[in-house]
Amino acid sequence: MNSRILVITIILLLIGGLILASADTDLFSGLNLVIFILIVALALIAFVKAFKKDREIKKGFPADDELSKRIKYKAGYHSFQASMYMWLFIFLLKDKFPDTETMLGGGILLSAFISFIITIYVKRNFNENPN
DSSP, X not given: OOHHHHXXXXXXXXXXXXXXXXXXXXXXXXXXXXXXXXXXXXXHHHHHHHHXXXXXXXXXXXXXXXXXXXXXXXXXHHHHHHHHHHHHHHHHTGGGSSSHHHHHHHHHHHHHHHHHHHHHHHHHTTTTOOO
């Protein structure tokens, strides 16, 4: 996918989120505030990464090389495993959530957050552990 399309999509999602935030007065309280902050943070991170990748492509760097592909695969594998355990705990503690939509939305956001953290960890410690 072209990074410019990704940037435009992210900006439209942020604008839509701000419009929804202004319409709903209960958005900035409790768990809704945490979910909203995670959405904004993940959108900003995706925007910065897309902008950085687009700038590197314009400078003539390749979009992906062998090392970056191996990092993606390793990070994806570990993210999938961690997300499965996270979903297990969410379903074990499903009585603690006010409704199903909050449980599902929080789980999706936590999966994205786990993926982001594990990707950073794998990039920094790629050659330390051969597995």
